[in-house]
Amino acid sequence: MLDIKLTESRLDVNACIDFVSAGDAGGIDVFIGTVRNATKGKSVVRLEFEAYEPMAIAEMQKIAEQATEKFGTKKIALHHRTGVLQIGEAAVIIAVSAPHRAAAFDACRFCIDTLKETVPIWKKEIFEDGEVWVAAHP
Amino acid sequence: MLDIKLTESRLDVNACIDFVSAGDAGGIDVFIGTVRNATKGKSVVRLEFEAYEPMAIAEMQKIAEQATEKFGTKKIALHHRTGVLQIGEAAVIIAVSAPHRAAAFDACRFCIDTLKETVPIWKKEIFEDGEVWVAAHP
Amino acid sequence: MRITILSFGIAKDITGKRFLNWEMTAGASVGELRKSLVESFPRLAELASVRLAVNSEYVPETLELSENDEVALIPPVSGG
């Protein structure tokens, strides 16, 4: 069972954990990607995330399906935020439950690694003196 | 910074996440080990955890220190419960923050893997028709 | 035939608009559309990469486009 969400609202880690909790799951792994206060020593004021929404949701769904198939996990919650984020806020939360912990860890890591490669979401870092789309240029 | 806890009270995942959150941490990994409702197809009614408390706390502290050293993590919360647990309740929560996600995942996994090998805590599974200390016999 | 172009992230800064209507000859491929876009917006070539998604799917550059296809310009993604 999968819970895929792309939202401008604050992400809720408890909702993700509650979704994946199950009596037959022995291990839950949760990854929380938060907004860092600096990049290469330069102070970040805030971040903005933009998404190609229908495709982002479809790609997130695919990733969670692949992870379920590949690692035999029970449930996956995959929530990503868009819009303006303040320092320390969660941009992404991934929760995975599995009968054994190795599958939960592997699947969670697969989801975040693949999300960062394929899901059409873009992060703009806003500094005191300008802004930059992350990873845009070589 | 480390937050090591051995307690008979319900574990609080938000307290663990709050402890490890930091402006300079880009990734948080959280592992939650919950009580499963069955072992080898046999229905588990509840579990009891017993600990050699001072040594368990000292070993948990050592593990978190080793993980910090080995993976360069920022903060680790390592909470383990003792006493009677109902199905679905968390027996252990480990939260790790790090500048980059790989370190958070690796350190969290190191902590739970090592905890399960060295920390003097024992789990008794109670079935309808008896009880067994997990892993005691070959 | 008419293709709808959607631009995101830095690609939108370069094309200046979220949506563009783009004329291509019938049977043009994704690769030919890319060439046409880079001619009009040369700064797209300076990016680390630009993938073209057709109707919300990553596709090979050889795919033939159809009237009213929606093609998204996907500069390097940076979610998570």
Added chain:
Amino acid sequence: MRITILSFGIAKDITGKRFLNWEMTAGASVGELRKSLVESFPRLAELASVRLAVNSEYVPETLELSENDEVALIPPVSGG
């Protein structure tokens, strides 16, 4: 010399008590204590493993014990 034995998990079911006072000759090693305990409680030998911790530390079996040491019987741990 007197050693305090602490038993946990299934080891407590076998020794019957959390705390035991155990007499050993001065200078006895952890390995010798183990032998003495297994003689009194043969079911300890049936366990997958029993580690002996001295004053809350895992130690080598060759360690010499001292008066009033606290030795814990650690059957296979199963936390987490």
